[in-house]
Amino acid sequence: MFLINLQGKESIYEQIRSQIEKFITTGILKPDDKLPSVRTLAQELGINPNTVIKAYQELEKNGYIYTLNKKGVFVAGHSDEVKRRNSNDALHMLQTLKNEGFSKEELQGLLSEVYKEELC
Numbered sequence: 635m636f637l638i639n640l641q642g643k644e645s646i647y648e649q650i651r652s653q654i655e656k657f658i659t660t661g662i663l664k665p666d667d668k669l670p671s672v673r674t675l676a677q678e679l680g681i682n683p684n685t686v687i688k689a690y691q692e693l694e695k696n697g698y699i700y701t702l703n704k705k706g707v708f709v710a711g712h713s714d715e716v717k718r719r720n721s722n723d724a725l726h727m728l729q730t731l732k733n734e735g736f737s738k739e740e741l742q743g744l745l746s747e748v749y750k751e752e753l754c
Contacts, residue, residue, distance in 0.1 A: 638679050646681055650689035658698055658709055659720055665711035669699065672707075 638649050657663040669675075672690065676683040690707055693699045701707050731741060 636675075636679060638681070646679075647685045647689040647692070650675075650679075650686065651692050654689070654693055655698055659717065663709045665709050667709045669707040669709070 636650060636653055638646055640646070642649065644652070654663070654669070663669075669690075670678065672683050672686045675686045679686075690699065690701070694701060697710055699707055700710050728741060
């Protein structure tokens, strides 16, 4: 399920966090789906459990997941809120690019490239 690049520039916990966020926002993980336990995921990836804990804590802080004691970690049920937050982040990023001199056509070209990659 997870692809971790141990040699990458992004830290392992950030890779886990961003992949889970992507799985949630794209609908691969649905509200109330159970995530692997910290121990299980750490063993599967061959990493320290504290790394998984850090990723899960950040996801929970940002409203993507919730923890039930002795039951596990689950995807949060308010995906509309997560989409709204991501939309705000995307708008902020687009505004920044516009302010840096990107034209509307350049931004549309970049967006077209992103959606073209999904079709491959």
